[in-house]
Amino acid sequence: MIEEKPAEQRETKDSYGSGHLMCRTSLWGVAGFLGCAYFTWVSFGHVMRQEFVWPHDAWTAATYVVWIVLLGALFGDTHCWRERLFFGVLVANFLVGFGVTVWGSIPVSDVRTARIGTGALWALGAMLSLTTVGRSEK
Numbered sequence: 001m002i003e004e005k006p007a008e009q010r011e012t013k014d015s016y017g018s019g020h021l022m023c024r025t026s027l028w029g030v031a032g033f034l035g036c037a038y039f040t041w042v043s044f045g046h047v048m049r050q051e052f053v054w055p056h057d058a059w060t061a062a063t064y065v066v067w068i069v070l071l072g073a074l075f076g077d078t079h080c081w082r083e084r085l086f087f088g089v090l091v092a093n094f095l096v097g098f099g100v101t102v103w104g105s106i107p108v109s110d111v112r113t114a115r116i117g118t119g120a121l122w123a124l125g126a127m128l129s130l131t132t133v134g135r136s137e138k
Contacts, residue, residue: 022132032129043119052111064098086128093121
């Protein structure tokens with residue numbers, strides 16, 4: 001005869017079950033903050049140095065597509081509004097980057113605007129990632 005374990009002791013096939021990817025541990029929120037803060041610094045650094053060159057090659061475009069698909073999947077997989085906001089901002093940021101990459105004849109003034117806009121989106125992403133810190137379910 002097989003003895004059944006109480007519900008709280010049963011291992012489920014879906015350990016993720018809660019719908020929280022980042023809120024499960026503060027590490028992911030802090031990592032998201034550090035990554036976004038770094039890219040904020042890089043974006044605004046380009047603006048401060050008046051560097052408005054943007055790559056227009058196929059590998060860069062493909063990289064943006066991979067990130068858009070990955071972050072879109074994470075957006076759809078989570079049920080937490082904090083995480084959805086975070087992933088949604090990152091998807092928007094990568095969509096802008098992809099658009100600028102495939103627009104080969106983009107004027108320098110538009111690249112400057114894109115650098116400022118993506119810097120602002122990275123900063124927003126950094127703040128949103130902090131909303132997931134300390135929210136783990138006990």
